[in-house]
Amino acid sequence: MQVTGLAKRYGDQRALTDISFPVNAGEVLGLIGPNGAGKTTLMQAIAGTIATDDGQILWRGTSLPLPRRREFLFYLPDGVRPWEDQYVARVTELFAAIYGRSQAFLAQTIHALGLGPVLRKRIVELSKGYARRLLLALALLTPQPLLLMDEPFDGFDLRQTRDIMNVLREVAGAGRTLVLAIHQLRDAARVCDRFVLLAEGRVRGVGTLAQLQAQAGKPAADLEDVFLALT
Amino acid sequence: MRPLLDKELREVASGRALWTMLLILCPLAGYSFFQAVSLYGEASAAAGDSPVLGSGLSPLDGVLVPTFGGLYLAATLLFPFVAIRTLGREKESGALALLVQLPYRVPAFIVAKMTAIFAAWLAAILCAASALVVWSAMGGHLYLPETLDLLIGHVLYGLLVGAIALFSASISDSAATAAIITLAFTIGSWVLDFALAGQPGMLGWISQLSLTQTLRPFEQGLLSVGLLLGTVAAICGFAALAAVWLHPGVRVGTKIARSAACLTIAAAVVGLCTQLGRSVDVSEDRRNSFPAADQKALAELHEPLMIVVRFVPEDPRYADLRRNVLAKLERVMPRVTIQLATSGQSMLGSASEEAYGEVEYSYGGHSDKSRSTSHREILPLIYALAGRPIPQPIAGEDYPGYPLLANASPALAWFLGGLPLLIVIAWWRSRRPPQIPSQLVKNGGPP
Numbered sequence: 001m002q003v004t005g006l007a008k009r010y011g012d013q014r015a016l017t018d019i020s021f022p023v024n025a026g027e028v029l030g031l032i033g034p035n036g037a038g039k040t041t042l043m044q045a046i047a048g049t050i051a052t053d054d055g056q057i058l059w060r061g062t063s064l065p066l067p068r069r070r071e072f073l074f075y076l077p078d079g080v081r082p083w084e085d086q087y088v089a090r091v092t093e094l095f096a097a098i099y100g101r102s103q104a105f106l107a108q109t110i111h112a113l114g115l116g117p118v119l120r121k122r123i124v125e126l127s128k129g130y131a132r133r134l135l136l137a138l139a140l141l142t143p144q145p146l147l148l149m150d151e152p153f154d155g156f157d158l159r160q161t162r163d164i165m166n167v168l169r170e171v172a173g174a175g176r177t178l179v180l181a182i183h184q185l186r187d188a189a190r191v192c193d194r195f196v197l198l199a200e201g202r203v204r205g206v207g208t209l210a211q212l213q214a215q216a217g218k219p220a221a222d223l224e225d226v227f228l229a230l231t
Numbered sequence: 232m233r234p235l236l237d238k239e240l241r242e243v244a245s246g247r248a249l250w251t252m253l254l255i256l257c258p259l260a261g262y263s264f265f266q267a268v269s270l271y272g273e274a275s276a277a278a279g280d281s282p283v284l285g286s287g288l289s290p291l292d293g294v295l296v297p298t299f300g301g302l303y304l305a306a307t308l309l310f311p312f313v314a315i316r317t318l319g320r321e322k323e324s325g326a327l328a329l330l331v332q333l334p335y336r337v338p339a340f341i342v343a344k345m346t347a348i349f350a351a352w353l354a355a356i357l358c359a360a361s362a363l364v365v366w367s368a369m370g371g372h373l374y375l376p377e378t379l380d381l382l383i384g385h386v387l388y389g390l391l392v393g394a395i396a397l398f399s400a401s402i403s404d405s406a407a408t409a410a411i412i413t414l415a416f417t418i419g420s421w422v423l424d425f426a427l428a429g430q431p432g433m434l435g436w437i438s439q440l441s442l443t444q445t446l447r448p449f450e451q452g453l454l455s456v457g458l459l460l461g462t463v464a465a466i467c468g469f470a471a472l473a474a475v476w477l478h479p480g481v482r483v484g485t486k487i488a489r490s491a492a493c494l495t496i497a498a499a500v501v502g503l504c505t506q507l508g509r510s511v512d513v514s515e516d517r518r519n520s521f522p523a524a525d526q527k528a529l530a531e532l533h534e535p536l537m538i539v540v541r542f543v544p545e546d547p548r549y550a551d552l553r554r555n556v557l558a559k560l561e562r563v564m565p566r567v568t569i570q571l572a573t574s575g576q577s578m579l580g581s582a583s584e585e586a587y588g589e590v591e592y593s594y595g596g597h598s599d600k601s602r603s604t605s606h607r608e609i610l611p612l613i614y615a616l617a618g619r620p621i622p623q624p625i626a627g628e629d630y631p632g633y634p635l636l637a638n639a640s641p642a643l644a645w646f647l648g649g650l651p652l653l654i655v656i657a658w659w660r661s662r663r664p665p666q667i668p669s670q671l672v673k674n675g676g677p678p
């Protein structure tokens with residue numbers, strides 16, 4: 001996928017300005033930046049859940065209009081608790097039925113994200129961590145080749161974060177491309193192959209850690225130092 | 232489509248709004264029924280000594296319409312909250328971002344949501360319609376065509392309110408705002424009814440846009456094809472507007488352009504439907520028709536009948552003439568043209584004219600005038616113009632009336648006890664956790 005010249009304004013405020021970067025097949029790409037950098041707005045713009053003022057999304061070199069985005073990418077928002085009065089089992093079965101996933105696949109996904117103990121709970125009763133696990137399960141039940149995930153590790157402790165990272169690495173290893181918006185740079189450094197650095201709605205750097213280190217002129221710096229240098 | 236439909240039905244059933252509406256509907260419809268049956272019984276007692284009084288006792292007017300008045304209140308004030316929930320909760324919770332990414336076109340979402348809204352409204356109608364069963368059990372008379380006609384009217388009214396609520400939810404950021412917009416439509420209709428009905432010119436035309444006007448003909452045993460199709464067109468129009476505004480990723484300018492197109496098409500269709508004058512009198516007492524012999528004779532007059540009316544629209548005598556004669560003539564004769572000779576004039580200004588109050592009838596090259604508003608004087612006049620004899624009345628066609636002295640107390644036990652209990656049980660059952668396939672449970676647990 002290629003993001004080209006994406007721009008978004010809210011009145012006089014420019015939320016995104018001339019955002020361009022490539023996404024390679026099978027990689028885990030990290031969108032990193034502080035709060036207010038525009039990560040969520042960028043993901044929403046790519047997924048088409050907000051209207052943009054300029055730019056386009058290319059899929060294998062062809063422009064991807066809004067109605068076709070959902071054929072190729074699925075966006076998992078942050079901070080949502082959908083269909084609160086429904087049971088976890090019903091919502092996971094809904095996605096499995098919509099996307100034609102087998103019971104075995106559904107079971108595997110539920111097991112991978114540890115949702116077994118809460119299948120008979122309503123979504124409104126879930127803790128923050130389990131709610132996030134549910135959303136991740138819904139994303140993994142979709143078949144689109146590219147997943148956009150906003151703050152996938154939000155609500156998890158250290159051990160849980162490592163476990164989810166392993167799950168995502170397995171998903172990427174199976175061929176799906178992941179674009180993760182992460183504001184914790186240490187988490188991003190552990191799980192992502194390449195990075196897009198965002199600050200104040202602009203791209204400040206794109207590449208692997210080594211490429212960003214070269215760009216920043218700090219060959220031995222970690223991701224945090226590179227980010228501070230480039231933004 | 233099946234998984235999406237199941238999800239929408241579960242969403243409506245899982246919300247408190249539906250069950251609260253059904254529980255409130257029980258005393259609304261129940262007490263309306265109890266009062267109606269009691270008053271009907273008193274009138275029946277008074278008619279015991281007078282067959283003429285008895286022939287005026289119609290269950291449609293005396294029992295059914297007042298009972299379903301509770302349903303009308305529920306549709307106007309409570310049902311919007313049920314319908315809004317089908318979209319409002321998803322917008323507020325952020326689930327809309329997931330919904331629009333599912334592999335369905337936007338119209339499919341609207342169809343699924345409208346189906347769920349219809350199912351919820353059907354539940355409400357069933358609750359109110361249980362009064363029909365109670366009435367029958369008491370020995371009350373029901374005439375199927377007029378009863379079905381009344382139910383159709385309420386189904387359409389509820390769906391129209393539901394479609395407006397869905398549209399309101401699609402353009403609002405919160406359920407509260409959507410509720411205000413919807414109630415502006417529904418309660419605003421009451422303002423149109425009270426303030427503008429009977430007013431001349433544009434004001435009178437605007438008053439016809441009241442939502443309540445969609446129900447009135449059905450409550451009078453009239454099945455109007457134009458009204459039915461026009462209401463369906465309005466429902467589809469609001470649903471289409473909801474589809475236009477649903478997706479958050481479409482630019483506002485595009486949505487406005489598409490809305491304008493939807494409104495134009497819907498207005499054109501509704502306008503066409505208003506030109507469909509075809510309507511059928513399904514009332515048992517034939518209140519919307521002349522006596523059967525006159526109906527038969529008038530249907531045979533194929534030449535154009537021109538009627539020039541010298542009343543202003545707000546004159547009550549014109550309303551009488553319209554209801555008793557003109558509307559019936561339009562339904563039975565194939566070619567009737569009615570012209571208001573005083574359009575644009577006020578009642579005060581026109582009343583001073585000598586010819587004011589005259590109605591001129593022209594048929595087959597002959598014409599005559601009358602000041603009567605009763606069919607008993609006007610029909611003989613028309614027969615004379617057509618050179619036809621006055622038809623003899625058909626024996627046995629008089630509406631007998633259905634007086635009934637009944638104790639309505641058992642109805643209270645049903646509406647205040649039995650029916651609410653059933654609703655609570657249904658609510659409890661709807662909230663039970665699903666059966667989990669063993670395969671999912673067996674493989675569950677932390678990774």
